[in-house]
Amino acid sequence: MSELMNLIAIDEAIETLNQGLNSELTTEKVAITEAGGRILAQDLKSEIDLPPFSRSTMDGYALKAEDTFGASENLPAYLDVVGEVKMGEKAETKINSGQAVAVPTGGMMPPGADAVVMVEYTEKMEEDEIEVTKSVAVGENIVQQGEDIAAGDSLLAQGHLLRSQDIGALTGIGITEVEVFAVPQVTVFSTGDELIPPEEEPEMGEIRDINSYALGSRITKLGATVNYGGIISDRKEELITNLEAQLDKSDLIILSGGSSVGIKDLTIEVLNELGEPGVLVHGVSIKPGKPTILAIIDDTPVIGLPGHPTSAMVVFEIVVVPIIQKLAGRKEAEIKVQSQVSAKLSRNVASAPGREEYFRVSLEERDNQLWATPSLGKSSLITTMVEADGLAKVGLGTEGVKQGGMIPVILFD
Amino acid sequence: MSELMNLIAIDEAIETLNQGLNSELTTEKVAITEAGGRILAQDLKSEIDLPPFSRSTMDGYALKAEDTFGASENLPAYLDVVGEVKMGEKAETKINSGQAVAVPTGGMMPPGADAVVMVEYTEKMEEDEIEVTKSVAVGENIVQQGEDIAAGDSLLAQGHLLRSQDIGALTGIGITEVEVFAVPQVTVFSTGDELIPPEEEPEMGEIRDINSYALGSRITKLGATVNYGGIISDRKEELITNLEAQLDKSDLIILSGGSSVGIKDLTIEVLNELGEPGVLVHGVSIKPGKPTILAIIDDTPVIGLPGHPTSAMVVFEIVVVPIIQKLAGRKEAEIKVQSQVSAKLSRNVASAPGREEYFRVSLEERDNQLWATPSLGKSSLITTMVEADGLAKVGLGTEGVKQGGMIPVILFD
Structure with missing residues (x-):
């Protein structure tokens, strides 16, 4: 058994990948009517007073x-x-x-x-x-003249996600075009000899691809562009050919599947052969999601996710979302508060110290308080995700959270 | 002074409009790769077991x-x-x-x-x-065979917003096309003699249009299609001509501006002349946003929002968002939890009983708890919205909330 993985903490894993990324991002000018949800690539100051008179x-x-x-x-x-x-x-x-x-x-x-x-x-x-x-x-x-925005005032900074009020403020001072970062192009592959495209009828032993579409939909929702790479069988040559074909066209490549030991070793071997620096991290201290692989091949990050749909989606939220936001040019400081809420746990949950643990929860508002009910279920079941409203997190250092305790929850959208 | 408005509660106002809406919504078939974020127009059952074998x-x-x-x-x-x-x-x-x-x-x-x-x-x-x-x-x-989804199981119901995990579950059972509701077409107008398009240089007394673009961006974010109707001056004929030109093409028309009494009376007069049943509500017990108008003209809802950008955006969140969701076919039951979170107030806020009051807040996570700090500021200032993370609500029956009290917050996205 080659199960000697060096598990590293999730923040460290993401940081390791981020350090290796090319920080030069492409930018483009877009009309203000197309700029909502895009990330500002320039600092914006006002040249005029708003209102221009009292x-x-x-x-x-x-x-x-x-x-x-x-x-x-x-x-x-x-x-x-x-x-x-x-x-x-x-x-x-x-x-x-x-x-x-x-x-x-x-x-x-x-x-x-x-x-x-x-x-x-x-x-x-x-x-x-x-x-x-x-x-x-x-x-x-x-x-008063200039009371809303005074000439010379800094209005919005590079890396800011443009919301509807920001768009309004910009038209108010006559800005009708903005420089934004280009939308990241993300290629998703599913790997596994058992997988078939959803439009085909499975023979015995075959399973329709879930992960490409669940992850593709999430990538689109994040404002990135998804390129469906398709299914790769568990053969070295096919893995190489498919990855090579997409490396130049992609800002990020996501593979899911291949959690079994032999296939995982094959994936690591291929990622190390394809280019420098190759695999940076394999194995992170997160549950579900331990067999996650983070690699960079000639400036393109490649992330290997577990094959079980729930595990793949959890690791996507925790590991891939921050990387896509970084590739999109978003400033880190402004991300946290809005995607995460606090909720009270409706019953005890246990967790092993030494790893971050995520579990699916249903949310309910009672008495002005958000309550989270853990939905336990095998991570290979996609329906446990369909029934959930978000992911609750138990941190590295704790052995669980008691009923009534507060717990952070990442909302599904 | 004709300031004799019958203020009605916000829920009642929305319900009044909803009752008058045509409940027949257009549907269309879309590929599963385009279905994320769309609203399901059919109940979906599985015809097969997932997995199809143990x-x-x-x-x-x-x-x-x-x-x-x-x-x-x-x-x-x-x-x-x-x-x-x-x-x-x-x-x-x-x-x-x-x-x-x-x-x-x-x-x-x-x-x-x-x-x-x-x-x-x-x-x-x-x-x-x-x-x-x-x-x-x-x-x-x-x-086990069928443990995830069993043949005959109801999977998703009409009116459900399709998230990424739902898309994955559907491809898993071989569904590659779904019937969804058509995206609502929303026309936005700004009204006022003082307004000019943002690309023009204002003369003294003129102001660039903020609301069309702030609201347009929000409409796009909600998944609806925005049609920028432009600026309408405060003349009866122009209001009539512009509204008539867009009524047939729009599932919803939004006007903003015209909060001053004479203009508001003119708007009400025009909306009543243009078709049946005309104005249903003018004046709602909400702050900011009292002068809001809700009308239906020959099956097309028309909503008049206040002119101040912040007021317009607040009423948009509270009144227009549920109407767009209804026009989009979304089931009401599943909407609330995800857009609203609870936060602790960092200082006292006062409120007049008898109306719902909304104030902009900045959010901060401290000690696993979300704290909301009210940003007080004139509702004519768009920057108070730019600096805020969400809208906190003080309900009809209360005179305010004390520091440390829990308060529901609608997140900006």
Whole structure:
């Protein structure tokens, strides 16, 4: 038995691969309407103020705040209306003490005015006079020029994933095209003599390929492009031919299957022969997923996942997702919070110390608290993943988590 | 002042609109490689067993479990090796008492065998004899025929969003095409005389359109198709012409802007004139977002959102997302848990009872607990959204939440 694997911690394994990756990423310019979900390849500063002028946030009258000081229902202030600001037009009329100008929500503040009183607190006396029944402070009901974004402000940094609000902020300052990182091209192969494509009828002993499609769908969801490499039988020449054909075209190659010892040794042999530096890691201290292989062949990372669908998908989430995000140019700091939530365990789970352990959970919201129920089941059963909402994690140093304990959960989407 | 809005609760508003929607949704067939993220339009049952035969989950020997009972390092059992199962081939050799067949991980179980002993607990004595040093139970290290999915089992229901594991389960049972609901076509307009497209230089008083692009990006992210209708000025004829041009082509029309009273009245007037039943709701008890309008014009829902970007985006999340999900055919029951998480508040927030209140929060994971820090700021500032990770909710009946209290947060993605 050549079962002498050097198990290494998952973070160390990912770091080892990342260190070996070419950090030069391709970039491209895209229209802002296509930029949602892409990763920014430039730091973006604003060259202008947003708003470009001070605006009223209410329907009302622009005026000098001091003219309203002390005003009330019993003791109104009286002001001369000297004009009206129209939406989308320049406010020309200058306001002097004792004067007001009608202004709509979003309208430009006229020169000389420093506050807006809401129309609800005014009454028209004559065509050109209003009664004001409420005192307003300087700056009240105004958004100042540059208050949202000031000229020169850094808005978004390289490596940021562009969300819908970011897209809106960019059109607001006139940016209609952005430089983003190219979408990674990921090739997936399934390996194994027993596998057939899903459209074929299996003979006895044959099994339809699950992993190519489960992983391919996940790759697409992550915003990368998937290239279905197909099924590779457990023969050295076929493994070599297939990998060689895709190495140049791929930013990442994923193999799944071949967890049995002989096949795993064959895969390692081939990956070491194909190019430098070859296999960097084989065996990580994670359950499920121990037989994972991380390799780099002439700048292209190649990852060997276990054959069982659940194991392959778990290792994909834990190991492959961060690598795809790195290849996509995403900044590491902003990734964690959103994909992971905390939930309370609905029953005890055991775990062996010395490895990270992941188990599938169903989630339920009760009393403003998220509860996770572990779904135990063989990792070769894809239905245990179909029934789950996420993956709960028990860390390296613990022997399990008790019922009611908090546990981090990676959500499936 | 015609500020006599009948504010209604948000759930009631959405329900009112949903009741009026045409429930006949268009469907289409798509290849399984394109089906991730789509909503299933059919109930799916399996016609076959998965796996189609019992398989070993380990490298080892298939045998009769009873032949190993009592076996140990000190008292091994001895079995005759009568064959070897090859990956992907039918297991032909029948096993009798005292016999074993070599079997790889994933290999078919030979007839007569009811367990597998791992190769680690065996030693080859001669070419055709092994020593077994561990007792195995019936069924050990086997996945039984149909254990993952049994023929006739319901696998996925109409209205289910297809995730990557679902795609894998479907290819596993030979389903390579599925019937899904058509992607909703959503038209977005921004309204206001002050608005210009982002590629233009604003004159004094003019503002670049933010909402079309922020909302458009969000619509795309949700898996719907966005049609940028452009900017509509605050004139009745232009509103009518633009809406009429898009009604037939759209499954949903979103207007944003026009929160000021005169414009809002104009919008309501136009929506009531254009077709039946017209405006169903104007004014919902939500902050920000009170002036929201929900209408249906001849089967097409039309939603009027506030003009301030943050308000528009908040109402979009709370009101429009469920409507798009409904138009996409998604089953309501499966939506909630995944988009919402619970977090601890890092400081007190106040809220007026009688309305739902949403505020932007930054999230941070500390000590296995998600903490939410409210970012207070004017809802006209898009940067308050850029800096936020999600929306925290204070419900109708409460006057706020204290520091350390748990609060539900809708994550931005």
